Amino acid sequence: MRREIPLLITGIVGIVLVVAYFIPHFPFNRMADWSADWFSIVAAFAIWLGALNLFRLSIENVVKRKPGWGYAVVIIVCFLISAGVGFIEGRDFRNPGSASDWIYNYVYTPLSSTMFAILAFFVASASYRAFRARNLDATLLLLAAFFVMLGRVPIGDMLVGFLPEHWRLSDLSTWVMNFPNTAGQRAILIGIALGIVSSSLRIILGIERSHLGGD
Amino acid sequence: MKQRCRNRIRTVSLLLIICQAVVSSATSVFAQSFPVTDSTIASAHVEAQVYPVPPDAAPAPPLSVTAGDTPDDAGGSLTIRWDASADETRGKVKYYRIFRAPNVGGRPGEFEPLGELPAGTTQYSDGKIATRKGFWEQVLHSTDSAAYFYKVAAVNDSAVNGTVYWQAQSESEVVGPVRSSAQWFNFQRINVLVGLLLLCAFIVYYIERAKAGKPIFIRKIAGLEAVDEAVGRATEMGRKIFYIPGSQDMDQVQTLAGITILGRVAEMAAVYDARLEVPVSRSLVMVTCREVVKEAYARAGRPDSFNEKQVHYITDDQFGYAAAIDGMVVRERPATIFMMGLFYAEALILAETGNFVGAIQIAGTAEPSQLPFFVAACDYTLIGEELFAASAYLSREPRQLGSLKGQDIGKGVVLAAIIIGILLETLGVYHFAQLFKVIGY
Numbered sequence: 020m021r022r023e024i025p026l027l028i029t030g031i032v033g034i035v036l037v038v039a040y041f042i043p044h045f046p047f048n049r050m051a052d053w054s055a056d057w058f059s060i061v062a063a064f065a066i067w068l069g070a071l072n073l074f075r076l077s078i079e080n081v082v083k084r085k086p087g088w089g090y091a092v093v094i095i096v097c098f099l100i101s102a103g104v105g106f107i108e109g110r111d112f113r114n115p116g117s118a119s120d121w122i123y124n125y126v127y128t129p130l131s132s133t134m135f136a137i138l139a140f141f142v143a144s145a146s147y148r149a150f151r152a153r154n155l156d157a158t159l160l161l162l163a164a165f166f167v168m169l170g171r172v173p174i175g176d177m178l179v180g181f182l183p184e185h186w187r188l189s190d191l192s193t194w195v196m197n198f199p200n201t202a203g204q205r206a207i208l209i210g211i212a213l214g215i216v217s218s219s220l221r222i223i224l225g226i227e228r229s230h231l232g233g234d
Numbered sequence: 235m236k237q238r239c240r241n242r243i244r245t246v247s248l249l250l251i252i253c254q255a256v257v258s259s260a261t262s263v264f265a266q267s268f269p270v271t272d273s274t275i276a277s278a279h280v281e282a283q284v285y286p287v288p289p290d291a292a293p294a295p296p297l298s299v300t301a302g303d304t305p306d307d308a309g310g311s312l313t314i315r316w317d318a319s320a321d322e323t324r325g326k327v328k329y330y331r332i333f334r335a336p337n338v339g340g341r342p343g344e345f346e347p348l349g350e351l352p353a354g355t356t357q358y359s360d361g362k363i364a365t366r367k368g369f370w371e372q373v374l375h376s377t378d379s380a381a382y383f384y385k386v387a388a389v390n391d392s393a394v395n396g397t398v399y400w401q402a403q404s405e406s407e408v409v410g411p412v413r414s415s416a417q418w419f420n421f422q423r424i425n426v427l428v429g430l431l432l433l434c435a436f437i438v439y440y441i442e443r444a445k446a447g448k449p450i451f452i453r454k455i456a457g458l459e460a461v462d463e464a465v466g467r468a469t470e471m472g473r474k475i476f477y478i479p480g481s482q483d484m485d486q487v488q489t490l491a492g493i494t495i496l497g498r499v500a501e502m503a504a505v506y507d508a509r510l511e512v513p514v515s516r517s518l519v520m521v522t523c524r525e526v527v528k529e530a531y532a533r534a535g536r537p538d539s540f541n542e543k544q545v546h547y548i549t550d551d552q553f554g555y556a557a558a559i560d561g562m563v564v565r566e567r568p569a570t571i572f573m574m575g576l577f578y579a580e581a582l583i584l585a586e587t588g589n590f591v592g593a594i595q596i597a598g599t600a601e602p603s604q605l606p607f608f609v610a611a612c613d614y615t616l617i618g619e620e621l622f623a624a625s626a627y628l629s630r631e632p633r634q635l636g637s638l639k640g641q642d643i644g645k646g647v648v649l650a651a652i653i654i655g656i657l658l659e660t661l662g663v664y665h666f667a668q669l670f671k672v673i674g675y
Contacts, residue, residue, distance in 0.1 A: 037430075041423055044416040045372035048308040058485050062518055069517030069547030076546055087565055134553035138579060141586040142607075149610035204602050207618045209648055211600040214622035215487050216433055217641035221626075222490065226441070226633045229494040229625055230522060 026225045033223035074098060163199075167192045287400040293321035293388040295404035296330060301384045301412045306423075309378045309416035310365040314358045316406065319388035327353045327388045331403065334360060335383040337411040342383035350389070360384075363414060376415045383410030426672055432647070437640030444636030452635055457596050457614035458627050461499060464594045468569035469506040475499070476511055476568045478584065479523060480575020480599070481555055483516045487622075488600050492575030493519070493526055494625040495598070499572060500527040504534035512545040513562065515555040520547045556580035560587045573597040573612070574621065577604050585611035598624065 036054060039047040073094065080091035104118045112119035152158040169175035170192025179187050221227035296316040304311035319327045329350045335342035351358055364380040366372050385408045391401040444450050468475045477499055479492035496512065503510040512527065514520045524545040531540035548558045560583060563571070571588040573581070573595065581597075581604040588595045589611045597608040598616030608615045616624060619641070626634030651670070658666045 041420055041427055042418060043306060043308040043420050044376065044418045045308060046369070048416075055485070058483075062483060062516070065517040065521065066550070067517070069514075069520055069550075072517075072520065072547045073549070076543060087561075090561065130557075131551070131553045134557050134583065135579065138583055141582045141611075145582060145586055145589075145607060145610040149606075207602050207605070210617075210619035210645065211602075211622075213433065213641050213644050213648070214600065214619035216430065216644075217437055217637050218487055218491060218622040220434060220437055221634065221637050226637065227494065227625060229497040229629075230490050230526065 022228065022231055025231055026228065030223050030225060033219065037223075070098075163195055167195050170195075287402050291326070291390050291400065292402040292404050293326040293390045294319045296386045296388050296406045299384070299386050299406040299409050301382075301409045303412070303414045304359055306417055306420040309376065309414050310363060311359055311361045312363060312382065312384075312412055312414045314360065314384050314386065314409075316356055316386050318354070318356055319404070321388065321390075322353050326390050328391050328393070329353055329389050330355060330358075331387045331389050332358050332360070333385045333387065333405070335408075335410075337381040337383065340411070342408055342410065345383075345385065358386075365414075372416075376417070378414045378416075381411035381413040383408050384412070385409070423672065425669055433640070433644040436643040436647075437637045440640040440643070441633050441636035444632035444639070447632075450632070450635045450639050452623075452627060452638060455616065455620050455623065455627055457598065457616045457620065458624055460594075460596060460614050461628065462502065464570040464572075464596055465499065465502045465506050465508055467594055468503075469508040471569040473569035474509045474511050474566055475503055475570045475572070476513070476559070476563065476588075476593075477572045478559065478575070479512065479514060479519060480573075480577055481515045481552055481580055482576040484518045484522060486576045488576035489519060491600075491621050491624065492598070493522055495572070495574050495621075495628065496523060497526045497530050498625070498628040500530035501534045504531045504536045504539055507536075507539070510544055511562075511568075513548050513555075513559055514545065515548055515550055515552075517547055520545055552578065552580055553583075556583045559584055563587050563591055563593070567591045568593050571595045573599075573608070574616070574624070575599065576601055582607035582611060588612075 032054065036050060039050040042048070077091040077094045077098075079085075080088045081095065085091075101119075101122060104122065105112050108114075108117050108119055111117055114120065146164070150157070150161040150164055152161050166188060169178075170188035170190075175188035175192070218227065222230075296319050299314065299316040301312055301314045303309075304313045314332060316330070319330075321327055329352050331350050332348040333345040334348050335345040337343070348360060348362075349358070360382075363378065363382060365378045366375055385406050387403040387405040389401060389403040392399045440450070465475060477496055479496060480486070480489050482489055484490070500510055502508075510527065512523050514523055524542055527545055528537075528540050528542070531537055548555050563584075564587065568588075568591070571584075571593045573584060573588075574597070577584070577599050578601065581599065581601075585595060585597060585608055595612035596614045596616075597612040598621040599605060599608060600618045600621055602618070605615065605617055609617075623638050623641075626638045655667050655670075658664075
C-alpha cells in the first residue's frame with residue numbers, strides 16, 4: 020500500500036491533466052492551475068523540513084567541532100537573524116525601509132550578484148578549454164565562436180569593411196546563430212520533448228517508480 | 235371610441251419612431267464626420283467649423299459582419315468577423331472601430347466602442363464579457379450568461395502627428411444577439427492528440443514486445459557507461475561522491491529523471507561502499523532523495539550503511555546553493571560529481587569548480603542553454619533525451635527499454651515528417667506544415 024497509493028495518485032492526476040489539455044470547458048481548464056497552487060502549498064509547508072534539517076545539521080557541526088564548523092556558525096547566526104526579523108515585522112516585511120528590506124538589498128542582493136558575476140570568469144576558463152583546437156570538431160567550434168564573437172562587436176565589421184555589404188562578419192555571425200545553431204537546438208529540443216513524453220508515460224503507467232524509492 | 239384612440243396613439247408612436255430613426259441616421263452620418271482635435275468623439279463639435287470633413291472622406295462600411303462564439307475555448311469570448319471595406323485598398327480606411335451593445339429584451343441597448351484595430355484586420359475577439367461565476371454553474375452550463383449585439387465601423391481620419399483634425403466613419407449593420415459558450419473538446423489541438431496517441435502506441439507496443447522477451451538494441455551512452463567507473467574511482471580514492479539533482483523542485487520532470495538516476499548511483503555506491511552525499515536545494519527533493527537513497531542501500535543489502543544526513547538541504551536560493559556546493563567541493567575534494575536534473579546559471583559555476591578540484595564529472599540536463607557549459611566543463615554529458623533514457627539504460631529492465639525503443643520510433647516519425655516538410659515547402663506546398671501548427675502555446 021505504501022507504494023500503490025502514490026502510484027495511483029500519480030496515475031490519476033497525470034491522466035486527468037493530460038486529458039485537461041484537450042478540454043477547454045470548466046473545470047478542466049483550471050486543473051493545471053489548481054495543481055500548481057496545490058504544489059505551492061505543499062512546498063511552502065515542506066520548507067520547514069529543509070530549514071529544520073539545515074539548522075539541525077549546522078548545530079551538530081558546531082557542537083562536534085567538525086571541519087568547517089565556522090561556516091555552520093555563520094549559517095546559524097544568519098538564519099536566526101533573518102527568521103527573527105521576518106517574524107517580528109510580520110506582514111510588513113516587504114515594506115521599503117524595513118529591516119527585511121535592508122537585509123535583502125544590502126546583504127542578499129550583493130552576495131547573489133557576486134556569485135553571478137563569478138560566472139563571467141568561469142565562462143572564460145571553460146571557453147579556453149573548449150576552444151582549444153585539439154581535433155576537427157573543436158577546431159570548427161573555435162572558428163565558429165571566433166567569427167560569431169567578432170561579428171557581434173563593431174570592430175568586426177570595420178576589419179572587413181572592404182567586403183560587400185551582406186558578406187561582413189555581422190552577417191556571418193547572424194547566419195551561424197540563425198541556421199546551424201537553431202537547427203542544432205531544435206534537434207535537441209525535439210529529442211527532449213519526446214523524452215519527456217516517454218518519461219511521463221512511464222511514470223503515469225507506473226513502469227518507472229524509482230522516484231518512489233524502488234523498482 | 236377606445237379603438238380609435240388606440241389607432242391614433244399607434245400612428246403617433248409610429249411617426250415618432252420614424253422621426254427618431256431619421257434623426258439618428260442623420261446624426262450617425264453627419265455628427266461623426268465632424269472634425270475633432272483628438273481621437274475622442276466628445277470634442278468633435280468644438281472644431282467643427284475650423285476643419286470641415288472633405289465630402290468624400292467617409293469610407294464604405296465593412297461588409298458581411300458576423301459575430302459568434304470563439305471556437306475551442308472555455309467560454310467568455312465572442313469573435314466578430316467582417317469583410318474589409320471596399321475603400322480599404324484606396325487608403326480611405328485608417329482603422330476599424332468595434333461597437334458592442336447589451337441585449338435588452340431581444341433588441342440592442344446602447345452601443346459602446348470596444349476598441350480600434352488597424353486597417354487590414356478582419357477579426358476581433360471580445361474577451362470582456364459577462365461569464366458565469368459559480369462552480370456548479372460553470373460545470374453544468376456551457377453557455378455564458380449575457381448576450382450581445384455588435385457592429386463594426388470603418389474609420390477615416392486626418393491624423394497629423396497624433397492630432398486628429400477630422401474623422402469620418404461608416405457603420406455596418408448590427409449583428410446579434412450572440413452568446414459565448416465553452417466547448418468540451420479543443421479541435422485545434424487534435425493534431426497534438428493524434429501525435430501523442432501515436433507516440434504512446436509505439437511505446438506501449440515496444441513495451442509489450444520487450445515483455446515478450448524480444449531482444450531490444452539500445453545504443454551505448456558513454457556518460458552512463460562511465461557511471462561504474464566513476465563510482466569505483468571514488469571508492470579507490472577514498473573520497474566522496476557528490477550527487478546534485480538540479481536546483482529545481484519536484485514539479486520538474488528533469489528533477490524526477492535526476493532522482494531516478496540517483497537510485498542507481500546510490501545502489502552502486504552502496505555495493506562499492508563509497509561515500510555518497512546529496513546536497514539538495516528543495517525540501518521536497520530532499521525528502522524524496524532520502525527515501526530513494528535509503529531504498530537503494532536496502533536493495534544493495536547494506537541498509538545499515540545509510541545515514542539520512544547523506545541527503546541534506548542547503549537553500550532554495552539559486553546562487554546560495556551554488557556557493558554552498560562550491561565551498562563543499564573545494565574543501566572536501568570529491569572524487570566524483572554527478573549533476574543530473576534541471577540547472578540554470580549555476581550549471582557552469584558548479585561544473586567549473588568540480589573541474590578545478592579534478593573530480594570526474596558526469597552531468598545531464600535537458601536545458602539547452604546549459605548543455606554547452608556542461609560539455610565544456612564535464613567529462614561526460616547526457617544531452618537532453620539521454621537524461622530521460624538513463625534510468626532504463628541503467629536498470630536494463632525490459633519494459634523500460636521497450637519504452638525507449640518506442641520513443642526512438644517516434645523520433646524517426648518526426649524526422650521523416652521534417653524531411654517531407656522541407657521538400658514540400660521547397661516545392662511550394664504549404665499545407666503539410668499547417669498540420670503541425672499547435673494552438674495555445
